Amino acid sequence: MAMGAVGAVTAERYDAIIVGTGFASSFFLHRLLRDLRPNARVLVLEAGGRHEHAWQLANPRALEKIAARSFINRTPEKPWIVQRAFGGGSNCWWACTPRMLPNDFALRSTYGVATDWPVAYDELEAFYGEAEWLMDVAGPSDDSPFPRSRPYPQPAHRFNEPDALLKRAYPDGFFAQPCARPSRAVPGKRAACCNNGVCDLCPIDSKFTVQNSMAALYRDPRVQLELDARVDRVDLAAGRAEGVVFTRAGREERASGDLVVLGANALSNPHILLRSGDEHSELGRRLHEQVSLKANVLLDGVDNFQGGTSITGHGYMLYDGPHRRRRPAILIETWNVPRLRNERGKWRQLMKLQCIIEQYPNRDSRVEIASEDETRPAVHHAGRGAEVDFAVAALRHELPRLMSKLPVEDVRIADEFKETEAHALGTVVMGRDPATSVVDPHLVHHRIRNLLVLGGSAFPTTPPANPTLTIAALSLFAAEHLLA
Numbered sequence: 001m002a003m004g005a006v007g008a009v010t011a012e013r014y015d016a017i018i019v020g021t022g023f024a025s026s027f028f029l030h031r032l033l034r035d036l037r038p039n040a041r042v043l044v045l046e047a048g049g050r051h052e053h054a055w056q057l058a059n060p061r062a063l064e065k066i067a068a069r070s071f072i073n074r075t076p077e078k079p080w081i082v083q084r085a086f087g088g089g090s091n092c093w094w095a096c097t098p099r100m101l102p103n104d105f106a107l108r109s110t111y112g113v114a115t116d117w118p119v120a121y122d123e124l125e126a127f128y129g130e131a132e133w134l135m136d137v138a139g140p141s142d143d144s145p146f147p148r149s150r151p152y153p154q155p156a157h158r159f160n161e162p163d164a165l166l167k168r169a170y171p172d173g174f175f176a177q178p179c180a181r182p183s184r185a186v187p188g189k190r191a192a193c194c195n196n197g198v199c200d201l202c203p204i205d206s207k208f209t210v211q212n213s214m215a216a217l218y219r220d221p222r223v224q225l226e227l228d229a230r231v232d233r234v235d236l237a238a239g240r241a242e243g244v245v246f247t248r249a250g251r252e253e254r255a256s257g258d259l260v261v262l263g264a265n266a267l268s269n270p271h272i273l274l275r276s277g278d279e280h281s282e283l284g285r286r287l288h289e290q291v292s293l294k295a296n297v298l299l300d301g302v303d304n305f306q307g308g309t310s311i312t313g314h315g316y317m318l319y320d321g322p323h324r325r326r327r328p329a330i331l332i333e334t335w336n337v338p339r340l341r342n343e344r345g346k347w348r349q350l351m352k353l354q355c356i357i358e359q360y361p362n363r364d365s366r367v368e369i370a371s372e373d374e375t376r377p378a379v380h381h382a383g384r385g386a387e388v389d390f391a392v393a394a395l396r397h398e399l400p401r402l403m404s405k406l407p408v409e410d411v412r413i414a415d416e417f418k419e420t421e422a423h424a425l426g427t428v429v430m431g432r433d434p435a436t437s438v439v440d441p442h443l444v445h446h447r448i449r450n451l452l453v454l455g456g457s458a459f460p461t462t463p464p465a466n467p468t469l470t471i472a473a474l475s476l477f478a479a480e481h482l483l484a
């Protein structure tokens with residue numbers, strides 16, 4: 001099925017071919033179309049189909065099942081979740097949109113650990129702001145942990161009562177969580193967040209998705225969107241990308257173009273490049289994400305769950321500082337998804353936390369071409385890094401101390417990590433040195449200069465902050481550089 005101008009995919013030569021319709025591709029396309037001449041032609045190839053919000057409501061978890069078949073997990077004890085559909089992960093994300101902190105980009109030079117990013121916070125700052133406005137993010141404009149040049153487009157959501165106590169106790173460490181779950185209706189687009197805590201499939205289509213806020217890009221007359229078109233490889237010749245080879249309805253097709261842009265996530269981007277014959281020793285390596293531990297804080301005489309959205313607060317008290325020389329950063333989320341205590345009179349005296357821990361990438365965690373089925377990536381996870389244990393030890397010691405500023409009966413930290421954060425990152429890492437990174441700071445392939453690789457696959461490290469706002473900002477940054 002094609003949207004926009006329909007044409008013979010194989011006959012035409014395109015100005016740009018973009019792979020995927022998730023955040024990475026859509027924010028890039030947004031910036032590209034602003035400057036592209038009226039008769040330009042952009043082909044977008046999306047492996048999944050288009051599933052309207054009403055269909056998703058009627059078929060819960062169907063998209064997750066479709067996507068699970070798109071790769072082979074060699075280490076199933078470590079699940080990875082991606083989506084294969086128009087809009088990619090925007091269909092199921094929770095819409096938490098923190099920025100990274102300036103020091104997150106400079107771990108090696110500031111704290112002597114992991115690696116630095118080849119871009120600095122200041123270079124991305126304006127693009128963060130633009131991405132926040134495109135997603136209608138609700139956040140605390142006057143009280144933010146990030147240096148900001150413009151306010152959030154929407155006011156922050158209301159705190160829970162325990163959040164307000166945390167803010168009083170830690171005025172410089174605790175903030176309202178920025179999120180793309182709007183606190184006010186977005187005229188003509190989305191209703192305000194209904195605050196019922198099932199954000200992976202928002203019942204009223206209020207959180208930002210590509211489908212509800214950026215679908216117009218794909219109706220632009222310069223854009224030809226082809227769905228159910230799985231890109232297999234990039235056609236490489238004499239150090240240039242000539243186009244792509246893709247499969248639709250079991251048949252192989254080709255499209256040629258002047259620029260190829262992969263935005264197919266951290267499992268598919270390296271797989272496509274490996275199948276294209278790219279033999280960079282770092283390609284597919286350093287797959288990683290954060291890990292997290294849940295905690296229950298039993299409150300003494302304070303009721304919870306008055307907040308305005310599903311996750312209301314962000315505690316930075318254990319995040320940045322000289323301790324990062326010894327152990328990774330920890331971000332504390334406060335949740336407003338009710339779970340009740342079972343003691344009479346104390347039902348709501350419970351605060352649920354999720355403590356997200358930074359993890360350094362490991363070269364041995366990787367994506368390869370599956371030997372039994374070359375059309376699918378095989379994913380191998382090499383286990384948690386030892387640095388996580390230092391962070392866990394710090395959390396077990398520090399969290400009760402932090403919470404003791406509130407009226408608290410007990411702090412109970414889970415023994416087991418949450419299975420997954422659903423953030424696949426690394427695998428086509430960015431850097432300045434072509435020997436140790438696949439793409440440059442503007443996400444251009446070091447050797448193939450008309451090939452860009454967008455998305456979380458470029459992340460050399462990942463702080464506890466959720467990654468997608470940074471993915472969107474990087475796409476705007478990469479497009480701006482390309483057009484300049």
Ligand SMILES: Cc1cc2nc3c(=O)[nH]c(=O)nc-3n(C[C@H](O)[C@H](O)[C@H](O)COP(=O)(O)OP(=O)(O)OC[C@H]3O[C@@H](n4cnc5c(N)ncnc54)[C@H](O)[C@@H]3O)c2cc1C
Nearest residue numbers: 020022023024047084085088089094095096231455466468
């Ligand atoms: C349950 C859940 C909750 C989440 N919550 C948050 C959150 O609150 N905050 C946050 O920051 N992040 C969150 N994430 C992560 C977020 O979804 C991802 O970071 C984000 O989707 C990555 O964007 P992307 O565009 O790089 O990739 P994707 O969104 O995965 O888009 C990739 C696109 O490429 C397509 N594609 C893949 N392979 C091919 C191919 N071979 N050919 C053609 N097309 C292809 C896919 O179908 C898809 O449309 C969550 C994820 C999950 C699963």
